[in-house]
Structures are given as structure tokens and as C-alpha cells.
Amino acid sequence: MRVLVVEDEVSLAKQLTAALRRAGYAVDHAADGEGADLLGHDENYDAVVLDLGLPKVDGFSLLRRWREAGRTMPVLVLTARGSWHEKVRGIDGGADDYMTKPFRMEELLARLRALIRRSTGKINPELRCGSLVLDPRSGRVLLEGTEVNLTSHEFRVLSYLMHHSQRIVSQSELTEHIYSQGFDRDSNTVEVFIARLRRKIGPTFIETVRNLGYRMKDPA
Amino acid sequence: MKWLDSFRSRIVLGTFLWTLGLIPILHLLFLLIHHQMRFISVAGIRILLVFSFLCIAAGIWQFRAAILPFGRLRRQLSALRDGSNVRIEGNYPSEVQPLVNDLNSLLGHREQLVRRALAKAGDLAHGLKTPLAVLAQEAERAEAEGEHETASTINLQVDRMRRQVDYHLTQARATTPSNVSGARCAVLLSVEGLTRTLEKIHAARGLTIEVDVSAEHFIRGQREDLEEMLGNLLDNACKWAKFKVKIQSAEVNDAVLVTVDDDGPGLPPTMRDQMLQRGVRADESAPGSGLGLAIVRDLAELYGGSVTLDASPVGGLRATLRLPS
Numbered sequence: 001m002r003v004l005v006v007e008d009e010v011s012l013a014k015q016l017t018a019a020l021r022r023a024g025y026a027v028d029h030a031a032d033g034e035g036a037d038l039l040g041h042d043e044n045y046d047a048v049v050l051d052l053g054l055p056k057v058d059g060f061s062l063l064r065r066w067r068e069a070g071r072t073m074p075v076l077v078l079t080a081r082g083s084w085h086e087k088v089r090g091i092d093g094g095a096d097d098y099m100t101k102p103f104r105m106e107e108l109l110a111r112l113r114a115l116i117r118r119s120t121g122k123i124n125p126e127l128r129c130g131s132l133v134l135d136p137r138s139g140r141v142l143l144e145g146t147e148v149n150l151t152s153h154e155f156r157v158l159s160y161l162m163h164h165s166q167r168i169v170s171q172s173e174l175t176e177h178i179y180s181q182g183f184d185r186d187s188n189t190v191e192v193f194i195a196r197l198r199r200k201i202g203p204t205f206i207e208t209v210r211n212l213g214y215r216m217k218d219p220a
Numbered sequence: 221m222k223w224l225d226s227f228r229s230r231i232v233l234g235t236f237l238w239t240l241g242l243i244p245i246l247h248l249l250f251l252l253i254h255h256q257m258r259f260i261s262v263a264g265i266r267i268l269l270v271f272s273f274l275c276i277a278a279g280i281w282q283f284r285a286a287i288l289p290f291g292r293l294r295r296q297l298s299a300l301r302d303g304s305n306v307r308i309e310g311n312y313p314s315e316v317q318p319l320v321n322d323l324n325s326l327l328g329h330r331e332q333l334v335r336r337a338l339a340k341a342g343d344l345a346h347g348l349k350t351p352l353a354v355l356a357q358e359a360e361r362a363e364a365e366g367e368h369e370t371a372s373t374i375n376l377q378v379d380r381m382r383r384q385v386d387y388h389l390t391q392a393r394a395t396t397p398s399n400v401s402g403a404r405c406a407v408l409l410s411v412e413g414l415t416r417t418l419e420k421i422h423a424a425r426g427l428t429i430e431v432d433v434s435a436e437h438f439i440r441g442q443r444e445d446l447e448e449m450l451g452n453l454l455d456n457a458c459k460w461a462k463f464k465v466k467i468q469s470a471e472v473n474d475a476v477l478v479t480v481d482d483d484g485p486g487l488p489p490t491m492r493d494q495m496l497q498r499g500v501r502a503d504e505s506a507p508g509s510g511l512g513l514a515i516v517r518d519l520a521e522l523y524g525g526s527v528t529l530d531a532s533p534v535g536g537l538r539a540t541l542r543l544p545s
Contacts, residue, residue: 009350009351011354012350015354015357080345080347080350081346082349083444083447083448084447084448084450084451084452084455085443085444085447085451087417087421087451088414088416088417088447088451090417091416091420091421092413096420097423098417098420098421100349102349102352102353102355102356102382103356104356106360114424118423118424
């Protein structure tokens with residue numbers, strides 16, 4: 001899962017990025033409206049954390065531009081302006097959730113998880129595929145009740161596949177959603193992660209669909 | 221002599237003295253005419269009498285017309301104070317108009333100053349929130365590293381500062397009815413926006429918000445303030461509701477009653493009053509605490525309305541907001 005953080009205050013941006021990385025997301029950061037605009041149009045994010053008071057292009061305009069261009073990723077607005085009038089404006093402007101500063105990181109992570117879950121059509125907080133359980137809240141993966149140790153990239157691949165378990169996910173789509181920007185993507189190809197995952201959770205959960213990509217499959 | 225302070229008395233006295241001075245001159249004039257025209261008919265006397273009564277009536281009318289604008293000015297000034305007007309309107313006699321113009325430009329200047337001060341207060345408040353967010357995150361980090369005391373101190377102070385900022389920001393905005401300017405806003409429009417917003421914010425809870433608000437109900441005031449009051453009440457209801465929140469409106473004696481019901485656990489009667497208590501002084505430890513209800517109460521009172529909490533017929537809490545329509 002890949003998340004974009006748009007925040008101009010350096011310390012807060014660092015804290016957000018660090019917390020999101022710890023929670024298993026690939027994170028990109030934009031410090032102004034223009035940079036965020038480009039990233040939001042060019043890259044495919046699973047969610048965006050958006051500050052409204054930004055230099056160059058403000059958050060409202062940014063949100064409107066994305067929505068007008070048909071970008072549907074869930075957006076969580078994180079702002080200092082907390083009046084209800086502004087909340088209504090934010091939600092009507094295309095935001096999916098609205099949080100005011102100061103905030104608790106735990107709550108932000110929980111709301112972000114809920115947004116991603118809803119946007120992929122999942123109802124339960126735990127993602128399940130037969131005896132394999134992935135809990136985005138704790139970042140743990142259990143196979144028949146015992147924990148499986150995964151690296152952050154392996155976790156992201158499995159998490160993305162399980163969020164989209166009802167369909168085939170292509171290799172390029174996976175690549176887009178597990179790396180943050182500027183990461184050397186060629187050195188770690190998706191095939192390598194899939195192979196490692198199969199070694200750890202067993203060969204039957206991830207099915208290769210020839211020429212199309214991968215799909216989660218309940219072996220039972 | 222106090223009665224000389226009155227504009228009216230001075231004009232009456234002036235007219236009286238003027239007439240007194242005219243009498244001898246008129247008397248002399250009369251003697252002169254009397255000697256010139258010895259025989260004047262009865263019809264001539266009648267015409268003269270009618271003419272003089274008409275002159276007196278016209279004089280009184282002129283006098284009234286000169287005094288009337290002052291009553292109008294007084295009504296305009298009181299409208300200015302209660303916020304239903306922002307400028308002194310209408311045309312006044314040429315001696316008064318320059319005064320009115322000066323007063324209006326003074327009002328405009330003052331309004332600009334207040335607006336600027338408000339914007340500055342807003343910027344200051346919002347500018348503080350991002351550093352507060354950074355501090356709150358540092359507290360979480362300290363907590364994770366086992367420094368519980370530091371973390372709880374920072375958290376407590378951050379929370380206190382946040383409450384202070386929110387409370388005073390709302391107060392500052394609310395205590396300037398100069399920008400109320402007799403605006404009317406539809407209750408339904410605000411309720412619909414808030415319902416859309418709350419359904420998204422509380423989407424994970426699967427709540428139903430039932431809206432039974434008439435499109436005919438308007439309140440006198442700013443949309444932002446109405447939304448702040450209704451938003452806090454609805455958000456509270458959503459936080460505590462199990463399945464359903466209901467909002468209704470009714471019009472009673474020049475006031476709109478908006479009731480918000482939830483099917484949550486409700487509040488015991490003794491707690492209800494506490495929830496509406498506000499921090500009266502700025503240095504109190506937690507002004508505006510109590511689920512944002514104190515803010516609702518302050519705003520409602522500023523608009524000459526009120527907010528009350530009762531048991532709801534659907535099981536939880538019922539909040540009733542009364543605002544002048």
C-alpha cells in the first residue's frame with residue numbers, strides 16, 4: 001500500500017512519514033501544492049493525507065483538481081482549521097475524511113486503514129484468505145495461527161494482493177503500489193518478492209495468472 | 221437652564237421671539253394699510269383669516285419635518301447596536317448629513333479593524349495547531365520509549381492549549397455580531413451539508429441520520445455559526461448513537477427549535493448541566509470542555525437563543541437548540 005503525505009511543516013511531515021512507514025506503507029512526501037499536484041496525477045496512491053494550508057497551491061484546489069481529473073484515491077484531510085463550516089467544505093470538495101490538528105497518530109492510522117479498506121470494498125478490519133490472516137492494524141501476518149515474519153516489501157505485496165483479493169493484480173500495478181518515489185525499482189523485482197512470499201506462506205495462496213498477473217486464492 | 225439643551229425648545233423659543241419681534245412691525249404696517257384702505261369687506265377678512273391659518277399650519281409642518289429625522293437617526297443607531305444594521309441609512313437634512321457620513325466612514329473603518337484583528341486571531345490560533353500537532357507526536361514517541369511522565373505532561377499541556385485555542389477562537393468570532401447584518405440562513409441547507417459530512421466521517425459506524433427539517437425554517441445569523449452549533453450537536457449524537465440519529469425542526473413563537481436525538485446511552489440529569497458548563501474565565505483550567513457543548517451554548521446565547529439537554533424518546537440524549545427566526 002502506497003500513501004502520499006502532503007504537509008509543508010517539516011517536523012510534522014517527518015513524524016507522519018516515519019509513523020506511516022512503521023505501519024508498513026510505502027510513503028511519498030510533498031511539501032507544497034505544486035509537487036503534490038504532479039504526484040497525485042502521475043502516481044497511483046492507495047490513500048493521501050492532505051494538509052489544506054499549503055504553499056503555492058492550497059489543499060482545496062488540489063483536491064478539486066484531482067477529483068475533476070477523475071482521481072478517486074481516498075483523501076484524508078489533516079488541517080488546523082477545524083470549524084464545521086470548513087469540514088463541510090472539505091468533504092463536499094471531495095475529501096473522504098477530515099481530521100484536525102493536533103491529532104493522535106493512532107487515530108490517524110486507524111482512519112487511514114478504514115479508508116483504504118472501504119475503497120477496496122472490504123468490510124472486516126482483518127483480511128482473510130483461508131488460514132492466512134493479515135491484520136493491517138498490527139501489521140502482522142498469521143498462517144494457521146502462527147506469525148509469519150515478512151520484510152516491509154513482502155508485507156506490502158501481500159497486503160495489496162489481499163486488499164484486492166477479488167481480482168487479478170498485474171505486475172506493474174503491484175510495482176506502483178509497493179515502492180515510494182525515487183526507489184530503485186529494478187533491483188527488487190516483484191517476481192522476487194512473490195517467490196519469497198511463497199516460500200514463507202506456502203506455494204498455493206498466490207496464484208500466477210499467465211500474462212496477466214497475480215491473484216489471491218484460498219487453497220481449501 | 222436644562223431645557224435649553226433641547227433642540228426642540230430652542231427652536232420653539234426662537235420662533236416665539238421671532239414672532240414677538242414681528243408684532244410691532246406688523247402693527248405699524250396694519251396702521252399704514254388701515255389708513256390707506258378704509259373700507260374692507262367681510263369676504264376680504266375671511267380670505268385673510270384662511271391665509272394666516274394656512275401659514276401657521278405650514279409652519280408647524282415644516283418644524284415637524286425638521287425634527288423628525290432625529291427620531292429616525294435614533295432608531296438607526298439602536299438597529300446598529302443590536303446588529304440588524306451595519307450602516308446608518310437614508311437621507312438627512314444638510315446640517316446632519318455630513319455627521320451621518322462621518323459616522324458611517326468611522327463605522328466602516330472600525331469594522332475593517334475588527335475584521336483584521338479577527339483574521340489575525342484566527343491565523344494565530346491555526347498557526348499554533350501545527351506546532352501542537354508536532355508536540356503531540358513527540359509525546360507519543362516519548363511514551364513509546366518508556367518516558368511516561370514526560371509524555372503525559374506534554375499530552376496534558378497540548379490538550380489544554382488546544383482547548384484554549386478552540387474556545388477563544390469561537391468566542392472571538394462569536395462576540396462580533398457586527399457581521400451578522402440581518403443575514404438569514406436556511407436550517408435545512410446547513411443540516412444537509414453536515415449530514416453528508418458526518419456520514420462520511422462516521423462511515424465505519426454505519427449510522428443512519430434521519431432528517432426531518434422544513435425548508436421553510438430560517439434563523440437570523442451567520443451560516444458558519446449555525447453550522448458550528450448544529451455540527452457539534454450532531455457530532456456528539458453520532459459519537460454516542462448505536463444505530464440512529466434524528467434531527468427535526470419546528471417553529472414556535474418567532475423561534476426555530478432544532479432537536480437532535482440519539483439512541484445511545486444518554487446522560488443522567490445531574491451530568492446534563494455539567495456538560496453545558498463553560499469556563500467563565502480565560503485562566504480556568506479547561507474552558508470549553510465538555511464535548512463542544514459549551515461552545516454551542518455560548519453561540520446560542522449570543523444569538524439570543526438557548527440549548528437544553530433532556531432524555532430522548534428514542535432512548536439516548538435529546539439536545540434542543542432554540543434560535544430566533
